[in-house]
Amino acid sequence: MPLKKGNVPKIESILLPTDFSESSKNAMGYAVYLAGINKAKIYVLHVIEHIFDVSGFYIPNLPVNELYKAMEETAQEEIEKFIPEKIKEEIEVENIIISGTPFLEIIRTAREKKIDLIVISTHGRTGLEHVLFGSVAEKVVRKAPCSVFVVKQVGREFVMP
Secondary structure, X not given: OOOOHHHOOOOOEEEEXXXXXXXXXXXXXXXXXXXXXXXXXXXXXXEEEOOOOOOOOOOOOOOHHHHHHHHHHHXXXXXXXXXXXXXXXXXXXXXXXXXXXXXXXXXXXXXXXXOOEEEEEOOOOOHHHHHHHOOHHHHHHHHOOOEEEEEOOOOOOXXXX
């Protein structure tokens, strides 16, 4: 059944998870475009991963709280400049920085904010790298409460497994 104007879901809110990489910047272009044509609000989300909570190792005298504070400060600086001011004059943008497991926090935020569309980049990991690090985008696609637009990494060729 072809889509008609009346049966296309309205996009009023877009969640844009970012790790501030080039792939995320590429996804930002799509999110901004989609927000512009739909007059939607963009929620830019950065998740500071709890790397020491999941490591299982004890590292004596490591100032973890100071490290996380520095990570939050850096993230705040990066998220403020992630979407250029000129774009923010035309599109409503809200920045969110939280700590946790990236894919879980993306899904939780999508539910809490009643997001209509998630625009997320993929780093295109394959083979052992994919096994070791997994794919945040893949987990989000499986568990998201809304549609997910996955933006492929620019310049990365598909390698058949």
